[in-house]
Amino acid sequence: MNRLSLNQITTKHWTLPQAVQGCVNAGIPAIGLWRDKVAETGLAESARLVRDAGLTVSSLCRGGFLTATGAGSRQAALAENLRALEEAAELGTDTLVMVVGGLPDGSRDLTGTRARVAELLAELAPHAGDFGVRLAIEPLHPMFCADRAVVSTLAQALDLAEQFPTEQVGVVVDSYHTWWDPQLAQQIARAADRIAAYQVCDWTLPLPPDTLLGRGHVGDGHIDFRTLTHHVTAAGYTGWIEVEIFNEQIWNTPGDQTLRTMIERHHTHVVAP
Amino acid sequence: MNRLSLNQITTKHWTLPQAVQGCVNAGIPAIGLWRDKVAETGLAESARLVRDAGLTVSSLCRGGFLTATGAGSRQAALAENLRALEEAAELGTDTLVMVVGGLPDGSRDLTGTRARVAELLAELAPHAGDFGVRLAIEPLHPMFCADRAVVSTLAQALDLAEQFPTEQVGVVVDSYHTWWDPQLAQQIARAADRIAAYQVCDWTLPLPPDTLLGRGHVGDGHIDFRTLTHHVTAAGYTGWIEVEIFNEQIWNTPGDQTLRTMIERHHTHVVAP
Numbered sequence: 001m002n003r004l005s006l007n008q009i010t011t012k013h014w015t016l017p018q019a020v021q022g023c024v025n026a027g028i029p030a031i032g033l034w035r036d037k038v039a040e041t042g043l044a045e046s047a048r049l050v051r052d053a054g055l056t057v058s059s060l061c062r063g064g065f066l067t068a069t070g071a072g073s074r075q076a077a078l079a080e081n082l083r084a085l086e087e088a089a090e091l092g093t094d095t096l097v098m099v100v101g102g103l104p105d106g107s108r109d110l111t112g113t114r115a116r117v118a119e120l121l122a123e124l125a126p127h128a129g130d131f132g133v134r135l136a137i138e139p140l141h142p143m144f145c146a147d148r149a150v151v152s153t154l155a156q157a158l159d160l161a162e163q164f165p166t167e168q169v170g171v172v173v174d175s176y177h178t179w180w181d182p183q184l185a186q187q188i189a190r191a192a193d194r195i196a197a198y199q200v201c202d203w204t205l206p207l208p209p210d211t212l213l214g215r216g217h218v219g220d221g222h223i224d225f226r227t228l229t230h231h232v233t234a235a236g237y238t239g240w241i242e243v244e245i246f247n248e249q250i251w252n253t254p255g256d257q258t259l260r261t262m263i264e265r266h267h268t269h270v271v272a273p
Numbered sequence: 274m275n276r277l278s279l280n281q282i283t284t285k286h287w288t289l290p291q292a293v294q295g296c297v298n299a300g301i302p303a304i305g306l307w308r309d310k311v312a313e314t315g316l317a318e319s320a321r322l323v324r325d326a327g328l329t330v331s332s333l334c335r336g337g338f339l340t341a342t343g344a345g346s347r348q349a350a351l352a353e354n355l356r357a358l359e360e361a362a363e364l365g366t367d368t369l370v371m372v373v374g375g376l377p378d379g380s381r382d383l384t385g386t387r388a389r390v391a392e393l394l395a396e397l398a399p400h401a402g403d404f405g406v407r408l409a410i411e412p413l414h415p416m417f418c419a420d421r422a423v424v425s426t427l428a429q430a431l432d433l434a435e436q437f438p439t440e441q442v443g444v445v446v447d448s449y450h451t452w453w454d455p456q457l458a459q460q461i462a463r464a465a466d467r468i469a470a471y472q473v474c475d476w477t478l479p480l481p482p483d484t485l486l487g488r489g490h491v492g493d494g495h496i497d498f499r500t501l502t503h504h505v506t507a508a509g510y511t512g513w514i515e516v517e518i519f520n521e522q523i524w525n526t527p528g529d530q531t532l533r534t535m536i537e538r539h540h541t542h543v544v545a546p
Contacts, residue, residue, distance in 0.1 A: 108497040114455070143416040145453035146495040147478055156455040180418035182387070182429040205420055207484050222419040224381040 004266050005030035005058040007199065007244035008037055011255040016041040018255065020053045026259040030056040032197075032242045033091060035084060047091050057093035058240035059197050060084065063135065066120040067101035067113050067150060074120065081124050089131040095196045096128070097172055098137050102147040113150050118160055125168040136196035137161055138172035141180075143211060154178055154187040161194050170196030173232055174244070176203055176215050179223045188231045195237040200225060200270060201245040213246045218265040225269045241270060277539050278303035278331040280472065280517035281310055284528040289314040291528065293326045299532040303329040305470075305515045306364060308357060320364050330366035331513035332470050333357065336408065339393040340374035340386045340423060347393065354397050362404040368469045369401070370445055371410050375420040386423050391433055398441040409469035410434055411445035414453075416484060427451055427460040434467050443469030446505055447517070449476055449488050452496045461504040468510040473498060473543060474518040486519045491538040498542045514543060 006028050008019045016037045023031050031050060038046045038060075050057055063084040066077050081096075088096045100117045107113065121135065128135045137157040140149035151157050157171040171194050178184055180203075188195070202221030207214040218225055229241070243262045250258055279301050281292045289310045296304050304323060311319045311333075323330055336357040339350050354369075361369045373390045380386065394408065401408045410430040413422035424430050430444040444467050451457055453476075461468070475494030480487040491498055502514070516535045523531055 103495055108495055110452070110497065111500075141415060142453040143414065143480070143484075146476055152453050153455060159455075179383070180415040180425050182426060182432075203419055206482075207416070207480070209479075209482050211416075211480050211484070222376055222381055224383065227384075 001027060001263065001266070002029060003239070003241045003271070004028050004263065005032055005056075005240040005242040006259065006262065007032035007059070007061065007242045008034055009061065010243055010245045010250065010262070011258055012251040014255045016046050017049055020049050020055060022255050022259055023055055024053050025256065026263060028259060028263070029054075030058040030240050030242075032059040032061060032097075032240075032244065033057055033093070034061045035087060038087060038091065043087055043090055051092065056240070057091045058242050059095040059097050059136065060088040060091060060093050062097040062099050062138075064098040064149075065101040066117050067104055069104050069107075069116070077120060078123055082127055085124075085128055085131045085133050088133040094133055095136050095170075096133050097197060098135050099140065100137065100149050100151045102145065102150060110145075110150060117150060118163070121160060121164070121169065125164040129165065129168045134167060134196050135169045136172045137169065138174060139177055141177040153181055153183070154191065155183055158187060158191055158194060166193055170194045172197045172199060174199040175223050175225065175228055176201050179203055179228065184228075185231050188235050192235050195232065195235060195239070197242060198232050198237060198239065199242045199244045201243065208248070213248050215245050215247050217245065217250065217261055218243065219269040226272060229270050241266070274300060274536065274539070275302060276512070276514045276544070277301055277536065278305055278329075278513040278515040279532065279535065280305035280332070280334065280515045281307055282334070283516055283518045283523065283535070284531055285524040287528045289319050290322055293322050293328060295528050295532055296328055297326050298529065299536060301532060301536070302327075303331040303513050303515075305332040305334060305370075305513075305517065306330055306366070307334045308360060311360060311364065316360055316363055324365065329513070330364045331515050332368040332370050332409065333361040333364060333366050335370040335372050335411075337371040337422075338374040339390050340377055342377050342380075342389070350393060351396055355400055358397075358401055358404045358406050361406040367406055368409050368443075369406050370470060371408050372413065373410065373422050373424045375418065375423060383418075383423060390423065391436070394433060394437070394442065398437040402438065402441045407440060407469050408442045409445045410442065411447060412450055414450040426454055426456070427464065428456055431460060431464055431467060439466055443467045445470045445472060447472040448496050448498065448501055449474050452476055452501065457501075458504050461508050465508050468505065468508060468512070470515060471505050471510060471512065472515045472517045474516065481521070486521050488518050488520050490518065490523065490534055491516065492542040499545060502543050514539070
């Protein structure tokens with residue numbers, strides 16, 4: 001339990017105060033926050049609530065979306081990410097999860113789009129350093145390459161991150177997005193202290209009509225969490241294990257019940273010896 | 274047109290004789306056959322039909338499914354693949370497309386499953402050599418890793434193929450399965466004369482409820498075919514460009530119309546200067 005964190009998207013229908021109270025009730029010591037939920041409650045009030053509850057904020061979701069073309073869109077993306085960094089700092093987390101964005105509308109220029117991500121990261125990284133927050137690049141599953149994230153593998157995320165100081169840019173290891181990767185073990189070892197977050201949920205089939213929402217509780221699908229956690233731990237990561245699940249059915253389950261399942265699966269599948 | 278081939282799944286509701294006649298009518302010089310369609314018409318009759326029509330058989334789909342556990346299942350898989358090799362030889366094609374199979378039911382052992390694929394390939398490869406047919410390992414998109422193919426990247430397919438003589442084991446470059454791969458250009462260059470087949474169709478969104486059927490005509494989606502074809506050509510591949518589309522709507526379109534669209538897109542998106 002001492003490394004377990006609730007990513008609040010897992011209890012999507014809870015407000016931030018409800019999610020904080022849910023963690024306290026369940027004995028979960030950390031929470032990953034989402035910017036829309038923080039905005040709903042107010043930044044200062046959100047920061048106060050988690051602090052007073054004694055919770056650690058394991059991460060803030062999310063920055064990114066760096067792939068639009070044109071000077072105006074680029075400036076807007078930078079400004080938005082600076083706000084996200086500022087919010088992360090105020091909430092007391094050292095990790096801003098970055099979903100980099102997909103191909104711009106009508107574009108087939110994957111190479112150019114990926115290059116643009118690198119350029120904008122270069123502008124953002126020093127600011128992250130100033131805020132004491134790390135940009136955590138999240139490779140998304142290749143099925144989201146066109147529409148959500150042109151960063152598709154851990155190797156690619158590391159190629160980007162390694163252009164910057166470790167304290168400014170890291171990577172997210174998310175089980176759902178990376179479990180299939182033949183290079184996963186070696187890239188996790190390579191990542192070492194670049195690992196800024198470890199997020200878990202399971203690959204379940206069939207995928208639902210909205211493929212974003214196909215993720216299952218740890219243990220309900222095809223991923224070997226014991227081995228994955230072993231690799232992450234062997235790489236030196238001792239941080240939070242954040243449960244992040246996008247799933248309509250789980251969202252419609254009472255939050256307290258979801259947290260009980262999370263805790264049970266954490267023990268039986270993630271940290272079991 | 275002189276490199277264009279119809280993979281007959283693209284006109285799923287055509288029998289083999291209809292597909293052969295369709296190619297002749299449209300001036301398409303080659304066809305990729307499927308074993309179930311060949312069986313329906315009969316092996317000898319199928320071979321006669323394509324030969325008499327003057328078509329080249331660019332490939333036979335498909336062998337593989339090498340991941341089941343247990344001696345019985347393993348022997349059954351080997352026997353089935355030997356039959357597929359024999360059919361390929363009789364049909365006069367030098368290429369058997371291999372979809373290696375997903376995780377066995379209830380298994381989370383991805384590493385072990387991948388190792389089993391390598392073992393069975395080692396048993397099959399010499400037989401392929403005897404038949405003068407090449408096993409063409411097809412990496413499938415990572416979203417099919419659990420249920421269809423634990424070979425997910427071109428690099429991984431090449432790691433397997435390179436354990437065997439070039440004439441026995443090659444790889445398939447399929448646009449749909451590989452377009453997202455940050456290592457694609459370098460792995461295609463590495464593949465060189467291991468490229469046994471180049472298959473094309475487009476990545477379109479949203480994915481349909483059955484994610485297998487989400488593929489579009491070349492030009493309808495997010496893939497840059499000109500650049501991809503350039504890489505494949507630069508690697509030395511001068512073989513067939515096979516259009517293979519799984520899509521309910523396209524299957525319900527009259528075959529002749531589908532072939533006209535194929536030809537048009539081939540000119541405007543694939544081989545255009």
